Amino acid sequence: MFEFMNDWPLIGWFLVPFRVFQAMRFGVWLVVLMGLNLLTGYNGQISLGYAAFVAVGAYVAAILMTQYGAHVILAVLAAGAFTGVVGFVVGVPALRLSGPYLAIATLALVIALPQVLKHDLVSDWTHASQGINFYEQGTPPVPPGVLEDRVDNNQWLYYCSIVPAVIMTILAWNLTRSRIGRAFLAVRDTELGAEQMGVNVALYKMTAFGISSFYAGIGGALFVFTEAVLAPSTFDVTISLTMLVMVVLGGLGSILGSIFAAAIMAWRVEFVNEIVKLIPRGQEIRIDALRGAIYGGLLVIAIITGPWGLAGAVRRLPRIRDRLAAGKFRFPGIGGMVYPAVRPFRLRRLRGAKSVDPNRQGGEGARDEPHQEGGDTHRP
Numbered sequence: 001m002f003e004f005m006n007d008w009p010l011i012g013w014f015l016v017p018f019r020v021f022q023a024m025r026f027g028v029w030l031v032v033l034m035g036l037n038l039l040t041g042y043n044g045q046i047s048l049g050y051a052a053f054v055a056v057g058a059y060v061a062a063i064l065m066t067q068y069g070a071h072v073i074l075a076v077l078a079a080g081a082f083t084g085v086v087g088f089v090v091g092v093p094a095l096r097l098s099g100p101y102l103a104i105a106t107l108a109l110v111i112a113l114p115q116v117l118k119h120d121l122v123s124d125w126t127h128a129s130q131g132i133n134f135y136e137q138g139t140p141p142v143p144p145g146v147l148e149d150r151v152d153n154n155q156w157l158y159y160c161s162i163v164p165a166v167i168m169t170i171l172a173w174n175l176t177r178s179r180i181g182r183a184f185l186a187v188r189d190t191e192l193g194a195e196q197m198g199v200n201v202a203l204y205k206m207t208a209f210g211i212s213s214f215y216a217g218i219g220g221a222l223f224v225f226t227e228a229v230l231a232p233s234t235f236d237v238t239i240s241l242t243m244l245v246m247v248v249l250g251g252l253g254s255i256l257g258s259i260f261a262a263a264i265m266a267w268r269v270e271f272v273n274e275i276v277k278l279i280p281r282g283q284e285i286r287i288d289a290l291r292g293a294i295y296g297g298l299l300v301i302a303i304i305t306g307p308w309g310l311a312g313a314v315r316r317l318p319r320i321r322d323r324l325a326a327g328k329f330r331f332p333g334i335g336g337m338v339y340p341a342v343r344p345f346r347l348r349r350l351r352g353a354k355s356v357d358p359n360r361q362g363g364e365g366a367r368d369e370p371h372q373e374g375g376d377t378h379r380p
Helices: 017-042 050-067 072-090 100-117 153-176 179-189 191-196 201-227 237-250 255-278 287-305 309-315 317-326 332-355
Strands: none
Touching: 017 050, 017 153, 017 179, 017 201, 017 237, 017 255, 050 072, 050 100, 050 201, 050 237, 072 201, 100 237, 153 179, 153 201, 153 255, 179 191, 179 201, 191 201, 237 255, 237 287, 237 309, 255 287, 255 309, 309 317
């Protein structure tokens, strides 16, 4: 199906099997991170244990396909539905929590889940620490007979991941522009204001957890279908935190931000490798051993210089261009960090200047100024 495109500019580069695999990973991460963005970016609930829901969906789909012979479509939908129900139930106790307390509670899920998957009660399904190998315990994913001569296995897996990703992205785009999406935004901005407008805050918080978990279940099922190997350590705390960082870097509360986040998640290792190659005399100073430090430094720089994420930067390109032309552009991330640090000293200096001002001592020529409560006329 792709043979006639091999000579097209840049297309031949993409059709290399490794690039097809990366594009397949992009589709999987797009579904996963889209769900996390709906929960955190649109509804304002921070989840550090989102990988636990992805793992639940992956295990449900893997068990259905390997041990019960379920069709891949049925297994993926069942994994999404089951994980969505689990997320909705988890959202009930989460109603009493918010901010860092909710983050810690969700973090406990991803810490506890690997131990649960290794327990004797479920080891017959999960195979404990050995995990599930899709190729050994189930049927390897192969294209159907109609497409068997047109696409190979890698291209078939690409379609199996990218088509659901496109469908889930369209559904998320419509959801965010519906009544439910507007309720999510109202709850995120101010729960009290949303309640005064008649929004059922508790219901929409649980709904956000359920929908987000549904996306996690679908993404987890696609992950195990395309990766073919699943173990309790596949989705650990590190990958869970990385998901949240990628969503923030891509742009919270934005469909485009989820797309950027998935792209970074899929190509982050290769991007860091290219950065390492640009460092002069890298081999002499063994820069390869500092890949993790370089990756972390790039994340810090990206968050400081663009706190709105890549999607926000794209939306602000015209404004940034105008300010650059006028010579008035500054990085708001740096300003946002510096100003709170120097503000107390600046206010102390201003108060000291006011105390020695002769006009404030009732002397000759003193001005009558209106009194303001609080003693400060500065803007917070």
